Amino acid sequence: MRPETRDLFEDRLDTTVGRVALAPGAVLLRGHALADAAQLVDGVEQIVARAPFRHLVTPGGFRMTVAMTNCGELGWVSDRSGYRYDRLDPESGQPWPAMPPTFRRFAARSAAAAGFEGFAPDACLINRYRPGAKLSLHRDADEPDGSQPIVSVSLGAPAIFLFGGAKRADKTLRVPLRHGDVVVWGGPSRRYFHGILPLKEGGSPVLGGERINLTFRKAA
């Protein structure tokens, strides 16, 4: 890429509205959730009342700095025995809270805006970042159908998203994700390595300096 082209691309990554193609099948929709943000945050509060945020333990025995919960028929969990989707919240033994219809509609609308018609998620993983929390480079590979996209919504404090490639060692692009940003990950990028850098203190007063990320998935 010629240097001036790269600059143009990096400027585009920093815009406040509009659409940026990040990779084959990956589309960033800047500010696409702004009109729905209050409803999404309300929904998260209701879910968290029944399925509180918790710091899961990885199979390697590390406690994650990100706190997680889920809604929908399936929830993503991790413990010493491995990662999996489960119908029950292991903390309560009860099914995960239902996915609010507003969440479903929002996810389907976002996927359609990126060219994926008929997206019907059955799982929504909710991640909470407080200052210092991060998500190490990983791949989302626990969903059986890789042709189904993932829709992610960022709320609250901004974070730097690391977007790699098909191999762990591939160079990573740094993409700032802010309140109201939506990314649809489909096609080859669905299996790319990605992560979140440690959240900064005082990033934004929205949500008291916390960052919430919702990822809508088809996990069955």
Ligand code: MD3
């Ligand atoms: C790229 N969450 O929950 S969202 C995750 O901000 C996760 O909490 C991050 O990675 C967060 O698994 C990043 C963006 C994201 C989500 C899923 C992806 C990017 C992705 C799946 C494939 C490729």
Ligand code: FE
């Ligand atoms: Fe991920």
